[in-house]
Amino acid sequence: MTDETTQTLLKFTGHRHLPSRLLLSTLTGRPIRISQIRPNNVSRQGLQPHEVSFIRLLDSITNGSKIEFGMSGSTLVYRPGLITGSAEGLGASGGVLRHELGRGCEGRGVSWWIIPLCILSSFSKGHMNVIFHGEGCVTGAHPVSGDLSVDSVRTAILPLYKQFGIERDIELRVLKRSCAPSGGKSAGGEVQIVFNHQVRLPKTLHLLNPGRVKRIRGVAYAIGVGGSNNARSIESARGVLNKFVPDTYIFSDVSGAPFIQTPNDKNNPSGKKKGAVGFGLSLVAESSTGCLYSADVASPPEGGTTPEDVGRQCAYQLLEVIQQGGCVSRSAAETVFCLMAMGSEDVGRIAMGRDVIASENTIQLGRDLREFGGAGWGFRDKGEGSEEVVVSVVGRGVGNVGRKAV
Amino acid sequence: MAPTLGKRKRITRDELEQPSRPPSPSSASSESESDSEDVQDIFRRAFEAKFKPLEVDSKKPRVEEVNLELEDQEEEDSDWSGITSDEEEQVQVVEYSHLRHTGDRASKAEQRAFMSSKPPTLSGSTLFKTRPSTKAPADENDLTEASHLKNDVALQRLLRDSHLLSSTSTSGTSTPTLSAVGSQRHKSTDLHLLSLGAKSSIHAQKNMPMSHRIGISAKAKEREERRRAEAKENGVILEKERRAKKFTKERERGVGGPGVGKFRGGTLSLSKKDVRDITSSGGGRGGKGKGKRGRR
Missing domain, CATH: 3.65.10.20 (RNA 3'-terminal phosphate cyclase domain)
Structure with a gap:
């Protein structure tokens, strides 16, 4: 110490x-x-x-x-x-x-x-x-x-x-x-x-082939509002996505608004208060090689958005994420890079879309990793006519300090 | 409509050929024809009320009449009216162009798999995935290979059973065959089982009176001895005699028996080894029970 x-x-x-x-x-x-x-x-x-x-x-x-x-x-x-x-x-x-x-x-x-x-x-x-x-x-x-x-x-x-x-x-x-x-x-x-x-x-990752999207799954959730909102957002999202991937299923989850304990409220003697209500949609596309792309849209807190808009927007967002390409979407980049950097002392490679790599968070993560003593990332064009970049990440080889003895 | 054989009424043909036309005054129509056309009309109106109006087909009535005349002539000639062809029948094609969702509902199992708290497995629904067939369509090479293998197995079995088969052939009661039948088959199965590692033959009798068993074993022993003696006289070298192993395992001690030595005739007798074990256990040997050999 x-x-x-x-x-x-x-x-x-x-x-x-x-x-x-x-x-x-x-x-x-x-x-x-x-x-x-x-x-x-x-x-x-x-x-x-x-x-x-x-x-x-x-x-x-x-x-x-x-x-x-x-x-x-x-x-x-x-x-x-x-x-x-x-x-x-x-x-x-x-x-x-x-x-x-x-x-x-x-x-x-x-x-x-x-x-x-x-x-x-x-x-x-x-x-x-x-x-x-x-x-x-x-x-x-x-x-x-x-x-x-x-x-x-x-x-x-x-x-x-x-x-x-x-x-x-x-x-x-x-x-x-x-x-x-x-x-x-x-x-x-x-x-x-x-x-x-x-x-x-963690194992060294080599993920170079994003494959092609083969199926789309999703969850539509409605909290404290009618389940028809789910049906409507699902319908409009499928209207967009079904043309591209027929294997599209979106499941619906309807739940009541959560109650929040408010014990010291004079105006509310029951001590319970209803939480916020709304609805949203989460979509996940899976490619033939197991790469995942996700999109998420929820109704804004102030309301005023139709479920159709939410569904359509989410579908378009998913298409945009897929269009960015690569094996990892922007939301998962942190997880993947951290695990790769903490892996064994070996070079892991991963193909990424340019837009994913160029996002502020990813770049800053790479800089921070180097600050913390990691090796820098290597970049090269994937070639083969694709816009993707292959990022090579060297693991630190330290891994889990708590499980050293195991 | 399928082509129909045999004689029919003319009306039917007429109906078929002008399914959606109002009855024309020009065509000579019989009573029943007009009746059926009325029915057609009712159907048509009902259809048109529900959907859009039907198009009146562009066939000219003139051609129709010629057709009819021809048919009349034919009918006069013979009873055979020929095979109707439906070439002239107008098939109305309804194109349902609305985008349909293939299977609006996923199966319950898939829903459970996806909506559970566990992260869904990659390339998830193994339920619906057809197992990739490992067997490629059998080509000729494979077939011959398979037949070779089969023959091989059969040959091995034949070699194994050959002495059984030869015994039947010498008996002369049956013609020698290559396949074991009846009791031979049982014997062959027994041999096979023994070769695969069965403990005892299926023909070995489990329970019998002691006198019988002693007699049998004595006879077997005597036979064996005779064989060996004869072989020795003739100078034939036989296989080594296998003596039954003596039971050398440690005897199970009863509860309350002595932990060391032998208790016989009211005295506990210790062997030299026991004494040495007892005296040396304190000092020279190291760990407790680690390097200790012996009974305990």
Whole structure:
């Protein structure tokens, strides 16, 4: 522990890419210092509630992490500990860690927490079993921040782990659905992520052939509104997609609006309040080689969108994602690159669309990885008349520190 | 309509050829014809009320009449009216151009697989996937190969059973055949089973009176001895005699018996080995039971 404290801090600035930096810090064990987090924003200076919540989550799934905030919350020093999973005594009870996303977290979808958590989980010492709940837990797609819905995470992100040899005992249960609330309302969803397959080192990935899309699946969800909304959005999405892929099925899930406990409300003696209502659609296209493309659209919190629009928009979004090409879509790039970078000391290759690579998040992830001591990525044109780029990523060969002895 | 054989009424043909036309006053129509045309008309009106009006076909009545005349002549000649052909019949093609969704509902199993909390498996629905047939269509080479294999097996069996078969042939009661039948077949099966590792022959009798068993074994022993003696006299070298192995396994000790030594006649007698084991166990040997050999 002493040598860790003497380790030099990696310095970053700004609030952007905060979760991915914290994630890389935890995976590599390098302490970081992030300064100038929204320094000049008068109304929302420093870390925001959802970011604090993410740091809390990191604190509860690791052992020995040290977190220091500056006075104004615009500076953060994070010294990562060992990823222990939802071990007893560190906030977990009965092997399950309940993580509350309170008010202020509804600005992000719950996938914002879940995707980095899954990456961490595969390198954990013990099993990971976390329930996200609370007023800020949005399970549907987030129309403002653009976060994925949990359905997309389950159907488009989690299957990717299989290609790294991580496939057993992974579950993502939606206990209560919710959607992004407008002002004054709260979300109140509940999601459980079970991630019980920990590995020493993920397998090296070679994914060069995106294949052709052979089937499209999807989930339409309606929360607190009629199920006909689902039928309408499904109909219009299929109207667009059926021409391209006849094997298109979209399943419907109708649930009531979640109730939120409000014990200390004078106006509401029953102590319960209805959460936000809305509907949305999540689509996943699967190619013949097992590459996944996903799209997510949900009704905006203020309403005023027809289900047909949502369905059509989602279908077009899916087509756009497919058009970007490559073996990995933008939403899954972080997961794939992190797992590749943490893999064995071997060169993994992956074909990506230019637009996917050129997105800000991906580029910043590559730069951050190099900051954390990883080798740089190699790029070359795929050739064969395709627009794709083959990215070569060298693994660090360190892998799971917690499972070294195994 | 399928071509029909035999004599029919003219009316039917007429009906067929002008299915959607109003009855024309020019054509000479019989009572029944007009009746059936009325029915047609009713049907037509009902159809037109529901869907769009039918097109009146462009056939000219003149041709029709000629046809009729020809037919009349033919009918006069003979009873045979010929095979009707439906070439002139106008087939109305309805094109249903509305985009149809192939199977609006996925199966329950697939829904369960996809909507469960587990991430759906890549290239998921194995339920509907047809198993790729590993067997390629058998070509000639394969066929001959298969037949060779079959013959091989048959030959091996024949070699194995040859002595059984030869015994039948010498008995002279039956003609020698290459396939075992009856009791021979049973014997052959028995041999096969033994060669595959059966514990005992299926012909071996399990239970019998002790006197019988002793007699049988004594006889077998005597026979064997005689054979060996004869062979020795004649200078024939036989296979090595196999003696029944003596039972050398450790005797099962009863509960409460001595842990060491032998209890016989009211005294516990220890062998030298036992004594050595007892005396040396404290010092020289290292771990507990690790390098210890012997009974316990």
